[in-house]
Amino acid sequence: MEDKLFIPATNAYSEALDLAKEKHLYNVAGYICSYMADLYTYTGQRSEERRKYEEAAAFFKKANNTRSYAFALRDISITWVFEDSVSLALDLMLNADSIVTEMNDSVGIASIANGLGNIYKHLDQIDKAKSYFFRSLAYDTINKASTYMALSHMFLNNGLLDSARFYLEKTGSTSRNPYFYSDRLYTNYMIEEEDNNPLEALQYLEQYCEAKDSLYDVKMQVDIIDAEKRHDSLVVIRQNQKLYSIIYLLSGLILFVSLTSVLFYLYKNQQRLDKINKQQQLLDEKEQLLAKLENEIKQKGIIDISTSKEEDMQIREKMVQAKKEILILKCEKLQHSLLFQELIERTNNKKKYGQTLSEQDWENLKELIDSACPNWQAAVQDIETLKKAEIETCYLSFLNISIKSEAMLLGINPDSANKRRLRTRQALKLANTKTGICEFIIQKTLENIVI
Structure with missing residues (x-):
């Protein structure tokens, strides 16, 4: 990053992010996403920058890092300001402000107050903007450059050129913001042009163009996105290779389980059929006995009345007993019928049968x-x-x-x-x-x- 070798930086960050996610180091993952967002800040790609800050916010939330989560919300808000979605930006920044205020974090309060000042400046609510800018200066006595720059812009927009120069001079010449130096030159150019000083204005404009050209170019933007996508593609390919191995293993396991299930089903079904056959055999025997007994009664007629009644009673008792055994066998056989099996299965698997x-x-x-x-x-x-x-x-x-x-x-x-x-x-x-x-x-x- 320091040498502006953005492609190697993207590759290094991407690999580091994969490791952090793999080990569930969500706080580390949040910081890495923030660093990757800085890459897109350098190249001016706000939508990609926002995407990485949103990922950072999600990781910080998982890690319960409330302070960094608030700063991530601030950074997301800033990207929306650049895309003129000021109302959305304001909601995010106010949310971040409530978090750092509750934590009584002076640096956080100062930074987010600066952000709120810029948003209210975009909304032309000058009094609120001033209030938040001065609040930022009161809480942070070290990193004041961005707040002074914002005040300079605000006074310039309102035609107060002396105040604009005053606060611009207070910004100094260094900042961690990669756009700060070129932004400072462009503000000087606008002040001098507004004050009708064309030579000074032209000098600042030329310096601004040089600074901007050295910051990034269009090809660099595409390369960074491609680098991140190429890394993601390689990760997906590796994951797919692992997935194929798992799929082959699972396929073999599923085949084994399926064959085992089929064999078990066939075994259980054969048992059921054997049980039915045995019951049917007994049933047939009992029904043959019943038919034989009924035939005996018919043949006896009225021969030897003195003994036939006793024999008739015995035969009838045997017939009753046979009928009872037949009924019990038929009722037992019901449990092994296909209809009973299906209805019982239906209660266990209503998706399949209704x-x-x-x-x-x-x-x-x-x-x-x-x-x-x-x-x-x-x-x-x-x-x-x-x-x-x-x-x-x-x-x-x-x-x-x-x-x-x-x-x-x-x-x-x-x-x-x-x-x-x-x-x-x-x-x-x-x-x-x-x-x-x-x-x-x-x-x-x-x-x-x-x-």
């Missing part, structure tokens, strides 16, 4: 349960006639799901689902028992089986 049961869902559910447990409504309604909502709760009880899941399938809140279930239990006289609704339905259906 939320509430459709009319077709209800029809399918009722048909499946009624085929496994026929006449269950007649069996339970000898206690009390059930309402539509209570009958639906009875059907859902076969799924053996939680209140929350039941509420999701019904499209109501859990409290409402809980109340529905309590009313159903009351209707079935189960309020003070631990018997489940589904268990009670199967039990009552079994009791009603007759030949």
Whole structure:
């Protein structure tokens, strides 16, 4: 920076900023962004300068560096003044002023008072501008050059040439501001021109042009932006290379997990099918036994009345027992049916399947349960006639799901689902028992089986 080698400076700052961000050194990152903004100050690129000051402000805020945060707000405000967004600049500067005033920071108060003075000068509020300029001089007894320069400009604009010269002479000849020297020469030129001294004015103008030309040129502006962008591009390329490596690793991991999940699903599905097949085999055996018993009763007719009644009773008892076992097997088989599996899965993944049961869902559910447990409504309604909502709760009880899941399938809140279930239990006289609704339905259906 001191040698005005701006491209190497940009590269060095960019690398330093990457390291600071990587190590979460937010205070250091804030200062580096401020230094990078100074690069754009030299080249007169206000929008780029503001961008870096805004980044600095964000880092200082993360680091809880309130003082530097206030100065960053001040610097952002100044860039808006140069773009004639004075109202926005004023809000930022007043915010910065409230921070340093609360901290009782004399240097900060002086610096930001100078900024407020310049803003009010742009707004032609001369009294307020003077007040803040003199406040700045009162708080900072060392770095007064910029405030004297601002006073000189203000008096020049108001035609008070002697006062303008007086304050310009007080500025001295040095400042940390890269524009200060050329600005001082240009102010001298304007004063002499206004005072009708053309020779002196021309001398100052020539010196000003030389100073300005040595400060920056257009090519330099583009090079700095390009340097920062080139660095950012290299960082992105490196990040992408790391990202590709991570992607390849994750792809392999995802493939492994996917294959494992598929195999596990196939294993669980095979288990489910094996269970269904075993239940179906038992069911077939029981149904064959039932058919055999029914056939025996038909064949016996009225032969040997004295013994046939006893044999008939035994056969009928066996038939009842077979029917009960068939009903229990069918109800157990429900749990492994595709419809039950889908409905239970729906409660765990509502994004995939949707939320509430459709009319077709209800029809399918009722048909499946009624085929496994026929006449269950007649069996339970000898206690009390059930309402539509209570009958639906009875059907859902076969799924053996939680209140929350039941509420999701019904499209109501859990409290409402809980109340529905309590009313159903009351209707079935189960309020003070631990018997489940589904268990009670199967039990009552079994009791009603007759030949």
